[in-house]
Amino acid sequence: MTVLGLPLDRVDSGPKTTGAAKFSAEYPYPGLTHAALVHATISRGRITAIDTREAEALPGVVTVLTHHNAPPLKPPQKVNPLNLPSMVSGTQVNYLQTDEVHWDGQPVAVVVAETLDAAREAANLVRVTYEQRASTVDFETAAPHARQQKNSPISQGFAKKGHAERALTEAPVSVDLRYTTPVYNHNALEPHATTAVWEGDRLTVHDATQTLDWFRRHLARRFGIPLANVRVLAPYVGGGFGGKGSIWAGTILAALAARATGRPVRLMLTREGVYRTVGGRTPSVQRVALGAGTDGRLTTLIHTSVARVGRTGGIPEQITSQSQHLYAADNILLRQQITELDLVPNTSMRAPGESIGTFALESAVDEFAGTLGIDPIEFRLRNEPAVNPLDGKKFSHRMLREAYELGAERFGWASRTREPGSMRDGRWLVGMGVASAYHPAWQFTANVTLRLAADGTVVLRCGFQEMGMGGATAQAQIVADALGVPFDAVHVVYGDSALPIAPGAGGSMQTASVAGSVLAACAKLRRRLRAGGGADLPDLVRRSGRSFVEVAVGADSGIGRILGQAKFFAKFFLDSRRWAKAAAGAHFCEVRVDPDTAEVRVSRWLGVFDVGRVVNAKTTASQLRGGIVMGIGMALSEHTLVDPRTGRIMNPGLGDYHVPVHADVPPIDVTWLGEPDPTMPLGVVGVGEVGITGVAAAIANAVHHATGKRIRDLPITLDKLL
Structure with a gap:
């Protein structure tokens, strides 16, 4: 009997549940020291003075490193998609090598002490004086001045078929809608942490990283040592979701401090330190315009977006990616624009691009189906393409129709009444919504x-x-x-x-x-x-x-x-x-909304996925449910608040940045079709990213069905429904 597909327990479950597993901040070394960062308090400018005397006088402090006394460090490589390791650098900033400040939160000093408490106390005693320069930190005011994103091997900034704008004006029925999504920040269970040890010119780093090889190559280049002299260990990583896919300040400065002191250094970021030095998801402004005949067949699809990157780094997200593939239309226009801000550069976050892109597209499709008077599932199936809509490529594997048909039966979609606000359970307004999930396979x-x-x-x-x-x-x-x-x-x-x-x-x-x-x-x-x-x-x-x-x-x-x-x-x-290769799926969501307080509760969820062959049923279900939970947070509560005057993040931590807790999460039923993709090894497609895509749209569509109100700006909070 084959073991493929069985729900076997994880091979690392014993060490993790007993505490035997060592994470990056748990490796003991003789003479281990602890480091803490000092963060800039301006969004752009230069340091004119830095006073470390009080910090250095604190008992237990080993040293305070600034741009005046830090060891030399080579600058990062410029990002080149054809040189994949170059993409691992979170920013282009050469830490502690100049007096320049590029965002509020950039590390401007690192304190090394015998204990963590001493390091953090001393970091609060470092006094920095700045000369401020004009900065651009408000995405809303910068968005109208965005520039066209260039096409690259990993993301298309522009694509078209036919004459989409003209077809929109000629369409018998059309919608032209605007959507926004905010900044989201990473909150992995394990915050970023590094333990760095030098032995001569050999560097060993224990780090919470997602990219061992690129990480190692980056460190060798930055510190000017042979690649063979760098070893990176990350046997256990407590969640990443993209935030640990790049090298950020904490890692570089831990290794720099260890070289400067000649002692092992451990640097654990606080939750606030993660927000200040590690990128999150870009905000976006999106336009989705759809045109169709009275028969409900799409004649045109337009999806454009504006997103941000940092002035010192960040990779544009593929926000219009799914719109190349999901719906048959004779005319398609996709455009992505970007604007550079003086903020910590954005980075990958679970299904970067598609997470927020599917919110706009799938919300618009649902609204357009209502305009046409067609059931939202029927409208999607009516416009299901036989080949890739944009360029006519064959699908290597696609069973989205089957996912919707199975899901509709299992969820009881036939019991849904058509009119918004027409379903109740006692005092609660009840709504049902659907949305497509999509993520490319690599x-x-x-x-x-x-x-x-x-x-x-x-x-x-x-x-x-x-x-x-x-x-x-x-x-x-x-x-x-x-x-x-x-x-x-x-x-x-x-x-x-x-x-x-x-x-x-x-x-x-x-x-x-x-x-x-x-x-x-x-x-x-x-x-x-x-x-x-x-x-x-x-x-x-x-x-x-x-x-x-x-x-x-x-x-x-x-x-x-x-x-x-x-x-x-x-x-x-x-x-x-x-080929057009992808994982896909259909989300079915039920919500309950209090008509007096506008409280939204997600009460039931079903996801049916086309993800190729499943190797382990238990871990697959866990990944898909995790993506859905993360999507619930994206839809209802998560929102990084950036001061539009200073660029400072105002809610850097789990006290004010609200991720879903158990009370926010309903029973989540997930299933998959199990049909292998013949072009992939073993037919495996991938499950880690696709689960979050479409989730926010399914919730927004269900909220509209419950209340009659369309929310096009995430998160869906009480004030937008009252």
């Missing part, structure tokens, strides 16, 4: 080694990351299935840059990427043993007189690495020309 290269011992045990070594999604468990299941060995006989070693290189954990690509190489390694091992289909592989090893057989796929250096990168880019561009 596959990168991964290097692995696989060892089969004569005693039947198997060791897979690969430098991928485990952030709680069950990656190691899934890869163990894949190995067990491919080699015909028990699941418990497989041991997966991961989370260390000394292991064979793997892609970062992001974009829902890690499972498929590593699986492709794992399958190749298993096939290579079978060939090495000349094993037939039903062979007992451990017995073949024993009969060969060897204690083990080991194979490798990919190379970390030399000509092998160059060839591997060339192979990746060739496959990436060839696939992008041939």
Whole structure:
């Protein structure tokens, strides 16, 4: 019997539940010191004076590093999508190397002390004087002056088919709508933390990172040491969601402080420190305009967006991505614009682009269906494309119609009355809403080694990351299935840059990427043993007189690495020309709204997903539910408040930035169709990102059905409904 698809417990569940698992801030070293950051209090300018005397006099303080005495540090590389490791830098700021300040919260000093309390107390005693310069920090006033985003291999800033604006004016029925989404900040269970140790010119870093290899290369370049002299360890990461996919100030300054003091340094960001130094999701202003005939067939689809980046970094989000693929229309216009602000640069956050892009598109589709007098599911199915609408590419795999049909039956959609405000349960107004989920599927290269011992045990070594999604468990299941060995006989070693290189954990690509190489390694091992289909592989090893057989796929250096990168880019561009690959799904949401207080409660949820083959049912369900919960927060409560005068974040922490708690989350039913994508390894597509897409729209659509009010500006708060 295959172990693929079974809901097996995570292989790291024991260490995590017993406390044996060590996270990046839990590694002991002799002479360990602690560091704390001093943050700038202006949004743009320069430091004219910095007084560290009172801080340095505090008992236990080892040193205070500023731009006057910090060791030299090389600047980050400029971002180049064709040089993937260059994209790991969160900002272009060269910390503590100049007197320049680029945003409110930028670190301008780091205190190192014998204890964490002393470091943080001393950081409060550093006095900084500034010369302020004119800054731009208000997104709302900057948005009208945004510039066109350029196309790149990872995001299209502009795309069109036909004459969308003209078709809109000629359409018998049309809508032209505006949506906004705010800034959102990362709140992973484990805040960013780094333990850095130098031994001569060799650097070891324990860090909460999602990208071991790119991270390691960045550190080697910044500190001017050979790549082989840097080791990054991240066996356990307490959540990332994109925020730990880049290198931020805490990591760089921990390593800088360790070099300056000659002692191990631990730097744990406070919750406020995360907000001040780590990017979040960009705000957006979006326009969605739809035109159709009276038969409900779309004739035109326009989706434009304005988002922000920092003046010192940030990557534009693919806000109109899903609008290339979800609906058949003869005319399509997609445009993304960006504006640069003097704020901490934005960064990836679960399904960057599609999370907020689906809110606008799926809200507009729902509203347009109401204008046409067509059921919102029927309208979506009526406009379901046979090929990719924008360019005619084939879908590698698409079962969105089946997801809606199954979901409608299981959710009881037929019981929904059409008129808004027509359903009640006692005093509560009841509403039902739907929305499509969508996220592209990617596959990168991964290097692995696989060892089969004569005693039947198997060791897979690969430098991928485990952030709680069950990656190691899934890869163990894949190995067990491919080699015909028990699941418990497989041991997966991961989370260390000394292991064979793997892609970062992001974009829902890690499972498929590593699986492709794992399958190749298993096939290579079978060939090495000349094993037939039903062979007992451990017995073949024993009969060969060897204690083990080991194979490798990919190379970390030399000509092998160059060839591997060339192979990746060739496959990436060839696939992008041939196929439209994606995970998709249908969200069904029920809300209850108090007619007097406008309190919104999400009371029931069903998600039906087309995510290819599922490797582990338990971890897949967990990922999909987690995405939905995160989407509930995006829709109803999360909102980073940025002072439009100063650029200062006004609610930097969980006391004032409200994420969903248990009372906010209903029973969430998730299911999947389970049909493999034939163009992906094992048919795996990815589940980490798709769950959040469409969630905010499903809630907004349900709220409209309950109350008759359309909320086009997130979050959906009481004042917007009263």
